[in-house]
Amino acid sequence: MSTPVQIGRKGDGPRVPEFVHVPREPMSAATRTARLGRFVASTWIKRHIKPDLHIQPIAAELFLTDNCNLKCISCTCWHESTLGELSTEEWLSVVDQLAQLGFIKLNFTGGESLIRRDAVRIIAHARDAGITDLHVNTNGLLLTPERAEELVQAGVRSFNISIDGPTSDVHDPIRGQEGAYDTTIKHLKLVKQRPDADSLAVRMNFTVLKDNHHHLPAMAALAKELGVDLYLNLGTDTTFMFRSQSISEQTEIDGDSLRAVLAKMTALVEQDPTHLPPQRELDYIPGHFELEPKVDVPCVESQLKLMIRSTGETGGCWGHDAVVNVRNMLIADIIDTAHYRKEHERLFAKDCVECGSNYAVNLRTQPATAASVTVKSILQKTGRVRRERGRT
Numbered sequence: 001m002s003t004p005v006q007i008g009r010k011g012d013g014p015r016v017p018e019f020v021h022v023p024r025e026p027m028s029a030a031t032r033t034a035r036l037g038r039f040v041a042s043t044w045i046k047r048h049i050k051p052d053l054h055i056q057p058i059a060a061e062l063f064l065t066d067n068c069n070l071k072c073i074s075c076t077c078w079h080e081s082t083l084g085e086l087s088t089e090e091w092l093s094v095v096d097q098l099a100q101l102g103f104i105k106l107n108f109t110g111g112e113s114l115i116r117r118d119a120v121r122i123i124a125h126a127r128d129a130g131i132t133d134l135h136v137n138t139n140g141l142l143l144t145p146e147r148a149e150e151l152v153q154a155g156v157r158s159f160n161i162s163i164d165g166p167t168s169d170v171h172d173p174i175r176g177q178e179g180a181y182d183t184t185i186k187h188l189k190l191v192k193q194r195p196d197a198d199s200l201a202v203r204m205n206f207t208v209l210k211d212n213h214h215h216l217p218a219m220a221a222l223a224k225e226l227g228v229d230l231y232l233n234l235g236t237d238t239t240f241m242f243r244s245q246s247i248s249e250q251t252e253i254d255g256d257s258l259r260a261v262l263a264k265m266t267a268l269v270e271q272d273p274t275h276l277p278p279q280r281e282l283d284y285i286p287g288h289f290e291l292e293p294k295v296d297v298p299c300v301e302s303q304l305k306l307m308i309r310s311t312g313e314t315g316g317c318w319g320h321d322a323v324v325n326v327r328n329m330l331i332a333d334i335i336d337t338a339h340y341r342k343e344h345e346r347l348f349a350k351d352c353v354e355c356g357s358n359y360a361v362n363l364r365t366q367p368a369t370a371a372s373v374t375v376k377s378i379l380q381k382t383g384r385v386r387r388e389r390g391r392t
């Protein structure tokens, strides 16, 4: 039986959320930059001076739904239907609350967020509430030119589109649907052909798994051909949605095989880094798959983002589930509870189940540590230091 969590809050106990829409001017670029700068400075202070410093998240991951139109082998979203998800009105209230709190970025994700008919309405509401950095993660199947137009009109400025292989032979079996590759690639190309494509950031997300890691160099070629950045998600089995024995098996990648592929990637990056992951991200990958000790960077991602699940649970991080629900408490109060503060002190220090989520953010915000990882990796490759081996 699980132990009930004490949700201590300063003040008079939980408040029930109420719907309070306040249209706002779009957040200026200067305000956004200032908030980001203050956040990064706070993480430095928390790491080096004041470990219990409370950092308010400034970005949110909104899981509009946990349901999906695909059956990926790396994900459990489709294993059962999720019922009782937040209604349109509840999401609008969430968005308003985040705008009031000064959040600078919202990521709309899932499940497949585009299966919700009200996705565009919720996103447009965020734009009207003044949030300018609006992002969608999608498997691309429903990203028709008409839907893309609606989303862009609603304020979306960036898309991550998942492609798990350079051909349908690789992508479709991983995504559990024949024809998925052709549809997703067609939609991605059409987004890139929009007249405003230069003002949209379109990224291709490839999740590194046992079944597709060999294809990384071909993915690099595809990224260059399509003119989109390649981001490497690292197959994980510790976060919600990804906890299952079959997914764990996909994270057990042979060490020699992965290193050989990464060496090819390094050569490609040295030739021309355009659209490819930076070397510091490639150097992080063996540690994630427990082939070397993990890189010791604090989890900035856990401080940056507020996770809001489709059924309203809010807080936690990718690897640690939230226990408080937006249906019972205002977000301002949730992030002020003793429980949230204590959890986030622990998560920043990586006293956690560890996951690969947005390792790139953690590396980017700790450049000194990332640089030392790259130097160590170069020394290992040239035989100047011994490689420490874990699971192979």
Ligand SMILES: C[S@@+](CC[C@H](N)C(=O)[O-])C[C@H]1O[C@@H](n2cnc3c(N)ncnc32)[C@H](O)[C@@H]1O
Pocket (backbone or CB within 6 Å): 068, 072, 074, 075, 109, 110, 111, 112, 113, 137, 138, 139, 140, 160, 161, 162, 205, 206, 207, 233, 234, 235, 236, 237, 241, 242, 247
């Ligand atoms: C859960 S999906 C939600 C958005 C959308 N349905 C999609 O597939 O892009 C978000 C990202 O997680 C990736 N992903 C799937 N299984 C994963 C796993 N086991 N570990 C890490 N990332 C994974 C997906 O490929 C996708 O890029």
Ligand code: SF4
Pocket (backbone or CB within 6 Å): 068, 069, 070, 071, 072, 075, 076, 077, 078, 110, 111, 112, 139, 175
């Ligand atoms: S990874 Fe995305 S597309 Fe695949 S099952 Fe999970 S939510 Fe659906």
Ligand code: SF4
Pocket (backbone or CB within 6 Å): 299, 301, 302, 317, 318, 319, 320, 347, 348, 350, 352, 353, 354, 355, 356, 357
């Ligand atoms: S690395 Fe740890 S703290 Fe960071 S998101 Fe993953 S589980 Fe949470």
